[in-house]
Amino acid sequence: MMTFVRFVFLLAFLLIAPLSFAVAADEVKKPNILFVLCDDLRPDAVGCLGSEHVKTPHIDKIAQEGILFNNSFCTTSLCSPSRASILTGLYAHGHGVTNNFTEFPTEMATFPKRLQDAGYETAYIGKYHMGEDNDEPRPGFDWFVTHKGQGKYFDTAFNVNGQGAQVVEGYYTHVVTDMAIDWLAKDHGDKPWCLMVGQKAPHSFYFPEPKYEHAFDDVEVKYPKTAFDLDDNPKWIKQRLSTWHGIYGPLFDWRKDFPDDSPEGVQDFENMVHAYWGTVLSIDDSMGRLYAWLEESGQLDNTVIVFMGDNGLLEGEHGMVDKRTAHEMSIRVPLIVRYPELGQGKTVDQQVLTVDMAPTLIDLAGAKPIKSIHGDSWAKLATVGDDDWRKSWLYYYNYEKQFPYTPNVRALRTDRWKFIRYPHGDGTPDRHMAELYDLQSDPGEGTNLAEKPENAQLVQKLRQELTKQMESVGLTSATDKMPIDQGIGSELPDEKIR
Numbered sequence: 001m002m003t004f005v006r007f008v009f010l011l012a013f014l015l016i017a018p019l020s021f022a023v024a025a026d027e028v029k030k031p032n033i034l035f036v037l038c039d040d041l042r043p044d045a046v047g048c049l050g051s052e053h054v055k056t057p058h059i060d061k062i063a064q065e066g067i068l069f070n071n072s073f074c075t076t077s078l079c080s081p082s083r084a085s086i087l088t089g090l091y092a093h094g095h096g097v098t099n100n101f102t103e104f105p106t107e108m109a110t111f112p113k114r115l116q117d118a119g120y121e122t123a124y125i126g127k128y129h130m131g132e133d134n135d136e137p138r139p140g141f142d143w144f145v146t147h148k149g150q151g152k153y154f155d156t157a158f159n160v161n162g163q164g165a166q167v168v169e170g171y172y173t174h175v176v177t178d179m180a181i182d183w184l185a186k187d188h189g190d191k192p193w194c195l196m197v198g199q200k201a202p203h204s205f206y207f208p209e210p211k212y213e214h215a216f217d218d219v220e221v222k223y224p225k226t227a228f229d230l231d232d233n234p235k236w237i238k239q240r241l242s243t244w245h246g247i248y249g250p251l252f253d254w255r256k257d258f259p260d261d262s263p264e265g266v267q268d269f270e271n272m273v274h275a276y277w278g279t280v281l282s283i284d285d286s287m288g289r290l291y292a293w294l295e296e297s298g299q300l301d302n303t304v305i306v307f308m309g310d311n312g313l314l315e316g317e318h319g320m321v322d323k324r325t326a327h328e329m330s331i332r333v334p335l336i337v338r339y340p341e342l343g344q345g346k347t348v349d350q351q352v353l354t355v356d357m358a359p360t361l362i363d364l365a366g367a368k369p370i371k372s373i374h375g376d377s378w379a380k381l382a383t384v385g386d387d388d389w390r391k392s393w394l395y396y397y398n399y400e401k402q403f404p405y406t407p408n409v410r411a412l413r414t415d416r417w418k419f420i421r422y423p424h425g426d427g428t429p430d431r432h433m434a435e436l437y438d439l440q441s442d443p444g445e446g447t448n449l450a451e452k453p454e455n456a457q458l459v460q461k462l463r464q465e466l467t468k469q470m471e472s473v474g475l476t477s478a479t480d481k482m483p484i485d486q487g488i489g490s491e492l493p494d495e496k497i498r
Helices: 004-027 057-064 079-088 111-117 172-184 235-239 263-296 354-365 379-383 453-472
Strands: 032-038 067-069 121-126 143-146 154-160 165-171 193-198 303-309 335-338 346-348 392-397 409-414 417-421 435-438
Touching: 032 263, 032 354, 057 263, 057 303, 057 335, 079 111, 079 354, 111 121, 111 193, 111 354, 121 172, 143 172, 154 172, 165 172, 172 193, 172 263, 263 303, 303 354, 346 379, 354 379, 392 453, 409 453, 417 453, 435 453
Parallel strands: 032 193, 032 303, 067 346, 121 143, 121 193
Antiparallel strands: 067 335, 143 154, 154 165, 303 335, 392 409, 409 417, 417 435
16 A cells, blocks of 8 residues: 555656656767768778678778668769758759759758757868869858868868868878867867768779779779670660760770770779779778777767768769769668667668758757758668658759760669659650669669560559659659750860869
8 A cells, every 4th residue: 555655755756757857868968970971982892881802891890880771872973962962851953952063052951050059069071062163161060171173182272161272281081081080189068069071082083092002903803794785775875885974985084095995995994993992991991090089089889970972883884984874883872870879780771862861860969850851860760660661762863064974864763673764854755765674683784674565564653653753852844944965975074073
């Protein structure tokens, strides 16, 4: 039988418990966020994501202690649009950065701004690449270090927090890592922090640091099989072969005499891939240093570590180099996250997008959400699963007159199917043959099924789903503005923007 004293005690506890729990919740320290963003990093150039030759023990360790996303993608495979989507949770038409030459709108809501409002100290160090000729500080960051354009692998001129550009000698990957650790070591008071590190690597032109220049000399690299099986592909893919973005072209200056479709020409391709892989080894070294600093400072387990790429990269698939297309190696990005609150040693197979990063980090930081965005937080998906998670989504790209090697692209990717359209841009019938791939039986996209009569109903169904996905992000026949597809060009791009 409950005594009166015990009853009074219980009643008092029940009355003050909500208050005490609220106080305790307020006292829970918000997690720090370290977001390392690589440029043009294929998932299969990372050890834990399937690389046979590139060993990345430090990145692999983060994956083993965190979450490995097996199916993560960008919504536009191009540096500036993808970076803006990561910041905002919006598709390119939503934030307005639809190419590599558009400045990011300063008034846009971003996850760093939301974190600032929630009491975070924020910083960006490295390649920002939204505004080709602008290296000045951007809103949302208390500390901002970047450079104009692409930057250089050696001796880049950095503008440190608006103090003017000065050359910092050394290899880019390690220079920005030094700067990152210097900022981390500052006194942030009692504030949680969010640091974004923008690595240049492994973006072209590929120059490994000296110790990795010959790391892969003994590895033979051939053109992929799909580089030659092009008869059932749209004609524009063959037309691209000898251009700046084709395997018979300059290969980002690794081939001096071009076009070259000779058997001997594959050596230039091999040299290019070796150099690309070599730059990734330095990224792994950098991740090891950042991990060690967090561990030594006692902040490791209270830090959300995000390792990600802005877009994928084609290395010979369908006869192409670069990105932009809707093919798998163009749109796939590595995504690895370590934060004990989310779990350890996990894999996530559902399709996660660049537009999901802003809502997720806002969610984890307990900051104010951004309304009316296109992405979703994957925090629930990663911890307990989410039966309502997406099973299909839209990918798109708009033709660029500066790089006239890829048509307008409107594509649907489901858990099984890939359907790609190539609109002309003026409302007339599509300029090129469509593509359809069964990713379950043909993950390398070797056989285009779009023109087979037996698939007519499937194509119609996927086309309807593509329209539905476009409408879900505000794109209709009236609002989906795109350039006119002027065809595949053979001229090289201006040297200033390569």
